[in-house]
Amino acid sequence: MVIEDGILTTDVFVKQYGEDELEKRIKKFDCYDPKNKKCLKKYRKYKKECNSINTFLNSNAHSYSKLNYVKTYLLIMNNEIAGYASLRMGELRLIKNFKTDHHFPKALNNTSLDDGGRYSSLIIDYFAIDKKYQHKYIGSSFMKKIFEIATSLAEQAGCTILKISNAVESARGFYDKFKFTVPNSRNNNGTCDLAMSMLEVRETLKENKEH
Structure with missing residues (x-):
């Protein structure tokens, strides 16, 4: 079966091609590249990080999507899953410097919209590209x-x-x-949250269209 190139949620993929086809292609996805010397040398946990990302797609992505907890978007290329990203709603506490540096309107401060420094957010829990498609600017295009x-x-x-x-x-x-930056001081065992304002997201898209 040939699957058209594009971006589909797991839900839409299943409607069009079925559960078995989704499972078959998910099993082939692998973002760990043992030839990536830079990551292997610089990041001791590189393989563990990749395994965690692969496991989410394999074990949880579609089941969470059916529960409307996380929506996972699949990048389809050459009849394969070339990449994926999972999105959900949430909130994020921001430090003052982040709000200043990222030009948050003053009207948001000290109002009911600013719930103790927490702001409504779209959260990318996972973003990954299969090893076959890495270092080809596909990740950047997918992020856009x-x-x-x-x-x-x-x-x-x-x-x-x-x-x-x-x-x-x-x-x-x-x-x-x-231009994602650290929005607060929290650090989770070597990982950290990164963020940018939706205004900056829109500006980034506008800049790309102009070029």
């Missing part, structure tokens, strides 16, 4: 597509932040290119 999806969702729900939850060490350089 996720930005478009996030912008649409944020406009409907009134979210002000796009957050990367517990960003792994081996992916920090990638997220830095998109």
